[in-house]
Amino acid sequence: MRLIQGAASHVGLVRKQNEDSFVAGNGLYAVCDGMGGARAGEVASETACRTLLTERPTGEEDLRRSVDLANRAIVRQGISDPHLFGMGTTMTAAVGREGGLLFAHIGDSRAYLLHEGALRQVTEDHSLVGELMRRGQLTPEEAAAHPHRSVITRALGTEPDVRPDVFALDLEPGDRVLFCSDGLSGMVADEELGRVLGESDDPQAVADALVQAALAGGGEDNITVVVVMAVEEGDDADQATGVLAGGSMGGVTAFGPEDRTAEARGSVRGMRIRRGLGHLRRRVVILSVSAVLVLVLLGAAGLALLNSSVYFVGTYEGKVALYQGMPYTVLGRQLYQVVEVAPTEYGTLDGYVRGRVDAREVTTKEAGQRFIRGLAPGP
Ligand code: MG
Numbered sequence: 001m002r003l004i005q006g007a008a009s010h011v012g013l014v015r016k017q018n019e020d021s022f023v024a025g026n027g028l029y030a031v032c033d034g035m036g037g038a039r040a041g042e043v044a045s046e047t048a049c050r051t052l053l054t055e056r057p058t059g060e061e062d063l064r065r066s067v068d069l070a071n072r073a074i075v076r077q078g079i080s081d082p083h084l085f086g087m088g089t090t091m092t093a094a095v096g097r098e099g100g101l102l103f104a105h106i107g108d109s110r111a112y113l114l115h116e117g118a119l120r121q122v123t124e125d126h127s128l129v130g131e132l133m134r135r136g137q138l139t140p141e142e143a144a145a146h147p148h149r150s151v152i153t154r155a156l157g158t159e160p161d162v163r164p165d166v167f168a169l170d171l172e173p174g175d176r177v178l179f180c181s182d183g184l185s186g187m188v189a190d191e192e193l194g195r196v197l198g199e200s201d202d203p204q205a206v207a208d209a210l211v212q213a214a215l216a217g218g219g220e221d222n223i224t225v226v227v228v229m230a231v232e233e234g235d236d237a238d239q240a241t242g243v244l245a246g247g248s249m250g251g252v253t254a255f256g257p258e259d260r261t262a263e264a265r266g267s268v269r270g271m272r273i274r275r276g277l278g279h280l281r282r283r284v285v286i287l288s289v290s291a292v293l294v295l296v297l298l299g300a301a302g303l304a305l306l307n308s309s310v311y312f313v314g315t316y317e318g319k320v321a322l323y324q325g326m327p328y329t330v331l332g333r334q335l336y337q338v339v340e341v342a343p344t345e346y347g348t349l350d351g352y353v354r355g356r357v358d359a360r361e362v363t364t365k366e367a368g369q370r371f372i373r374g375l376a377p378g379p
Contacts, residue, residue, distance in 0.1 A: 001173050002233055003096050005029065006204030007226045008211045009257035012183055013219030018260040020181045020224035021045035021089075023052055025253035027096030031109045031224050033181040035155070036078075036087030042260055044074050044089035044157050049255060057095055060166060063104045067091065067156070067164045074157030088157035091164070092123055092179050094228075100170040101177065101228070106162065108152045110185050112193060113169065114176040119194030122169055122177075126154035150182070171230040176206075179226040184210055187217035203227040224257070307335055311368040312360045315346045320357055320375060322368045327360040342372040349375070 007024035011017065019034040019041030032048040034041030051070035057063040070091065078084045090107025103111060108127040113120050124130060128151040129143040143149060156162055171177070176197050185193070188210070196209050207227045214223040307325045314323055316338050325336030346357065353375065363371070 001099070001171070001230050003027065003101075003171075003228050004203055004231055005226060005228045005254075006202070006207040007224075007254050007256065008204075008207040009224040010183075010211045010215065010219070010222070011257075011260065011262050012222050013215060015222055016262045017042065018222045018224075018257050019045055020183065020222040021049040021256065022179075022224050022226050023049045023093075023253060023255055024226045024228075027058075028052060028056065028093075028253060029095075029101075029177075029179055029226050029228055030091060030093035031179040031181050031226055032089045032091045032093075032156075033107065033109050033183075033222070033224070034087065034089040036084065038083055040078075040084045040087035041089070043077065043084055044087040047073050047077065048089050048091050048156055052093060053253065053255060058097075060102060063093070063095060063102060064164070064166060067093075067104050067106070067162055071156045071159075071162040075160060078157060086158075088155035090126075090152065090181070091156055094169075094177070094179070097168070100168060102166070102168050104164040104166050106164040107155050108150070109179070109181045111169075112178040112180075112190075112197070113171075114178070114194055114197045115172070116174070117194075117198065119190055119197065121190075122167075124165065125152075127152045144186075149186075173230050173232045175230045176203075177228040177230075178210070179228070180210070181222060181224040183219075183221035183223035184214045184225055186221060187214040187219065187223070197227065201229070203229050310362045311339070311365050312336070312362050313357050313368055313371055314360050315357060316341050318346055320344045320346055320349070320372050322365075322372050324365075326362060340369065340372065342375055343377045344372070344375040 005024045007022050009018060009020055009022055017039060021032045021034065023030045030049055030052055032045035034045030036044060048070040051073055052066055055062065055066040055069060057066040074087065074089065078087050090109040092105045092109040092111050094101040094103045094111065105111065105123045106126060108125040108130065110121055110125065111123045113122050127149065129138055129146045129149045131153060132138040133140065133143050138146065154163060178193065178197050192213060196213055197206055199209060200206050207225045210225045211223050310326055312323050312327050314321055314327065320342040321338050322340040323336040324339045328335050346354070349357065
């Protein structure tokens with residue numbers, strides 16, 4: 001049994017830039033869907049694919065190490081270049097092994113197996129709706145229309161430690177495997193995917209037909225497809241490896257896309273554009289990551305500011321005192337300091353006034369000063 005493949009990537013009908021990347025050939029297959037502001041997404045997805053190309057993993061250990069290296073390379077670039085901060089990518093990758101494929105998968109790009117006419121998704125979506133579906137809280141139909149369907153829960157580049165799903169898939173001659181970004185799976189129903197995947201024996205023709213199906217479905221996102229076919233050893237596959245737009249795939253590993261711009265829409269430019277939530281989708285994860293950081297920073301700054309402008313009355317060495325800050329200790333750190341000590345002994349206060357001191361109510365500097373200066377002096 002041998003594996004032959006085709007691949008295609010398209011910017012789609014809405015996006016200006018193609019942020020997906022792919023690798024296909026010589027026993028190495030991957031689709032990566034990058035995300036991040038400006039062009040950070042394409043840097044992330046391309047870094048992931050290039051790492052696979054450089055590392056050429058073959059076994060499980062290599063594959064895990066390659067994913068880890070890709071993750072660290074993306075994290076490192078994101079830290080060193082503010083334009084790339086927060087970027088990330090999905091990765092659905094596989095290497096050829098005896099009798100099938102070994103996968104590493106993270107994010108919401110997908111792999112499907114077409115076996116004896118039946119299509120089955122072999123990856124789990126690491127997405128909010130994916131998790132909700134697995135818990136039985138959403139039906140597939142609800143998930144497909146969910147406003148937060150693009151929120152992904154795992155990606156490369158967003159955390160120091162990466163947890164890909166690693167699993168083997170056995171293949172028989174005749175089996176077909178589809179790797180795709182959500183620009184395909186979000187635009188084309190599974191039944192249609194299965195139908196097109198089984199249509200031709202030429203993997204490149206199938207890859208191209210799948211892209212066309214996604215465009216016909218709206219083309220709201222970048223579309224990237226790698227099609228792998230398991231064939232008997234004797235089958236002539238030199239033609240079947242096909243030709244990738246812009247470069248020959250025969251015997252070499254295809255890496256793409258070659259042209260990431262919207263101008264690459266070429267002949268499909270005249271197609272109907274259906275604007276939807278699609279163009280906003282990928283931003284969601286990035287927003288959530290950076291929003292959390294911003295909130296944490298704002299929270300810390302706000303706390304410090306608030307803390308310097310509030311006061312409370314308490315006791316200091318037996319006397320009534322005015323404190324700046326809030327009457328709390330957080331992680332062993334006092335959030336307050338004494339600013340004025342009255343000559344009044346706490347022990348001489350009457351019950352009502354003592355109660356007000358005990359309450360440690362937060363107040364203004366002026367009100368606090370009025371309060372402690374208005375107390376009767378001690379004996
Ligand atoms: Mg996408």
